Amino acid sequence: MIRWLAVLWLVTFFSAPALAAMPVVADVSNYHIEIDSRFNGTRIFLFGARNGNGDIVVIVRGPNQNYIVRKKESMAGIWLNRSRMKFYNVPSFYAVASSKPLEDIMQTGLFERLGIGQKTLLQPPPNIRLKNSFEEFESAYLRFQKGQKLYSSAPEQVNFMAQTLFKTVIEFPDNIPPGTYTAEIYLVSDGEVVGMQSTPISVVKGGLDAVLFQFAHQYPAMYGITAIFLALFAGWGAGRLFGKYN
Amino acid sequence: MNVYLPIAEMSVNIFLILGLGGVTGVLSGMFGVGGGFLLTPLLIFIGVPPSVSVATVANQIIASSVSGFVAHWRRENVDFKMGWYLLGGGMVGSSLGVLLFRWLKQLGTIDVVISVVYVTFLGVIGSMMAAEAARSIMKMPKKAHVAGKVPLAQRLPCKVEFPKSKLHISAIMPIAIGMFVGLMVSIMGIGGGFFLIPAMIYLLGMPTSVVIGTSLFQIIFITANVTMWQAITTQTVDILLAALLLSGSVIGAQFGTRIGSKLPADYLRMLLAVLVLGVAIKLAFGLFTTPDDVFSVSILDD
Numbered sequence: 001m002i003r004w005l006a007v008l009w010l011v012t013f014f015s016a017p018a019l020a021a022m023p024v025v026a027d028v029s030n031y032h033i034e035i036d037s038r039f040n041g042t043r044i045f046l047f048g049a050r051n052g053n054g055d056i057v058v059i060v061r062g063p064n065q066n067y068i069v070r071k072k073e074s075m076a077g078i079w080l081n082r083s084r085m086k087f088y089n090v091p092s093f094y095a096v097a098s099s100k101p102l103e104d105i106m107q108t109g110l111f112e113r114l115g116i117g118q119k120t121l122l123q124p125p126p127n128i129r130l131k132n133s134f135e136e137f138e139s140a141y142l143r144f145q146k147g148q149k150l151y152s153s154a155p156e157q158v159n160f161m162a163q164t165l166f167k168t169v170i171e172f173p174d175n176i177p178p179g180t181y182t183a184e185i186y187l188v189s190d191g192e193v194v195g196m197q198s199t200p201i202s203v204v205k206g207g208l209d210a211v212l213f214q215f216a217h218q219y220p221a222m223y224g225i226t227a228i229f230l231a232l233f234a235g236w237g238a239g240r241l242f243g244k245y246n
Numbered sequence: 247m248n249v250y251l252p253i254a255e256m257s258v259n260i261f262l263i264l265g266l267g268g269v270t271g272v273l274s275g276m277f278g279v280g281g282g283f284l285l286t287p288l289l290i291f292i293g294v295p296p297s298v299s300v301a302t303v304a305n306q307i308i309a310s311s312v313s314g315f316v317a318h319w320r321r322e323n324v325d326f327k328m329g330w331y332l333l334g335g336g337m338v339g340s341s342l343g344v345l346l347f348r349w350l351k352q353l354g355t356i357d358v359v360i361s362v363v364y365v366t367f368l369g370v371i372g373s374m375m376a377a378e379a380a381r382s383i384m385k386m387p388k389k390a391h392v393a394g395k396v397p398l399a400q401r402l403p404c405k406v407e408f409p410k411s412k413l414h415i416s417a418i419m420p421i422a423i424g425m426f427v428g429l430m431v432s433i434m435g436i437g438g439g440f441f442l443i444p445a446m447i448y449l450l451g452m453p454t455s456v457v458i459g460t461s462l463f464q465i466i467f468i469t470a471n472v473t474m475w476q477a478i479t480t481q482t483v484d485i486l487l488a489a490l491l492l493s494g495s496v497i498g499a500q501f502g503t504r505i506g507s508k509l510p511a512d513y514l515r516m517l518l519a520v521l522v523l524g525v526a527i528k529l530a531f532g533l534f535t536t537p538d539d540v541f542s543v544s545i546l547d548d
Binding site: 035036037038039040041065066067068069070071072073074077078079080081084086088136137140141143144145174175177205208209210212213216217220221223224225226227228230231232234235236238239240242 | 248249250252253255256257305306308309310311312313314315316317354355357358362466470473474475476477478481483485486488489492496499500533534536537539540541542543544545546
């Protein structure tokens with residue numbers, strides 16, 4: 001149903017002659033994701049049209065965060081964190097979808113310049129000694145994010161309908177951090193980016209969760225006292241209620 | 247049915263959390279312990295961040311301790327004077343513990359420290375309990391243990407009278423014990439009844455009748471202190487998670503009390519000892535066996 005509506009919308013929207021000059025136009029089914037207490041992950045449909053031939057690459061990035069990757073080593077039989085590497089300003093969410101595997105669309109040099117593909121996200125540390133172990137820390141980081149379902153890559157998951165229309169689905173798991181996300185849509189032809197469009201998607205906490213989260217962060221002392229009194233009251237109530245029977 | 251936890255920032259199954267709360271409730275009803283030693287590792291196991299687990303379990307233990315305390319208070323099984331001394335030390339210890347927790351978290355060794363502390367103490371206390379329960383099940387003569395006759399507590403200076411426990415011992419002992427337990431509470435996310443009860447019996451020489459009520463009395467304040475500190479310094483107390491755990495444990499405790507009253511005390515203690523040792527062994531495996539992934543990733547706050 002949603003799909004048909006979207007197709008209908010696309011057909012009417014893109015038939016406007018003024019847009020004919022734009023190489024790629026796209027839109028998402030939802031600009032706003034609200035995390036409330038029923039939130040269990042969601043998906044966003046992305047639709048668009050290309051003007052001319054070429055492949056489509058869609059990238060959705062989450063707000064940047066800093067990460068630390070630690071490596072355990074065995075010390076006297078106990079496994080301890082021994083070495084670590086910090087990565088700054090890395091997207092907390094990163095989904096790539098494309099109409100063909102990225103390697104078939106363009107060369108790695110272009111990927112790196114545009115920050116397309118998971119391998120372009122982390123910067124090796126300036127420290128020479130750490131540089132040698134960069135790759136294993138990088139792959140550990142990517143493995144972690146993939147395990148959390150926060151990083152995903154879906155080659156060949158952008159499908160064309162007719163010649164110009166394309167669509168794809170971006171999955172957002174339940175653990176996405178709130179913040180501003182951006183969906184970038186690239187049209188790549190003969191190894192060159194011929195068109196690009198980006199759309200923000202906001203992920204915010206809503207309902208009771210937003211209230212509790214803000215309460216915890218803005219009035220931590222009041223929050224602590226509330227938590228304590230809630231527990232005191234619940235425990236006292238339970239003790240009174242059931243106490244008679246024991 | 248899933249519910250999204252605002253502080254843990256993840257979605258969990260409501261019935262799983264209620265069930266975990268229920269299981270710990272059954273334990274606390276059966277054995278008179280808070281069950282934090284089981285709850286914190288279980289929460290970590292289902293993916294709740296360790297810092298959120300520790301802080302939230304402290305919050306939920308307030309509730310289970312209060313409901314137990316009410317019952318003991320009614321029977322006048324609480325030595326308030328001793329409780330205040332333990333509490334004095336406990337407040338200092340638990341506050342230091344929160345700072346220590348934060349420091350270890352920055353160093354990246356908090357997981358290992360938590361595991362080592364758990365394995366050591368659960369292992370020692372579990373074995374002691376198992377040995378004693380076995381002795382008494384097999385009707386072997388008990389080791390001579392006379393209330394009020396503890397050499398160290400009597401040799402130290404600053405002696406104070408504790409009429410309810412019929413003791414005249416050094417005030418340094420309860421304060422030191424309280425401090426140590428407080429430290430453990432904030433690092434391990436447990437109530438501390440595990441350390442406190444044996445320490446009160448064997449190190450202070452308190453009569454068994456007032457031990458549980460008095461330990462619950464001081465645990466209420468210690469866990470409240472930890473909850474407050476964690477709320478202020480780390481913002482890791484998840485009220486929603488605590489509320490769910492609480493609801494489960496209140497119901498579980500009722501079943502636990504009924505089961506507990508039907509089983510002979512020695513078997514009950516043996517059962518608890520086996521459980522404690524089981525958790526210790528499981529955690530020890532985690533420390534000594536090669537991990538599935540030697541790498542771990544976490545978000546850097548600064």
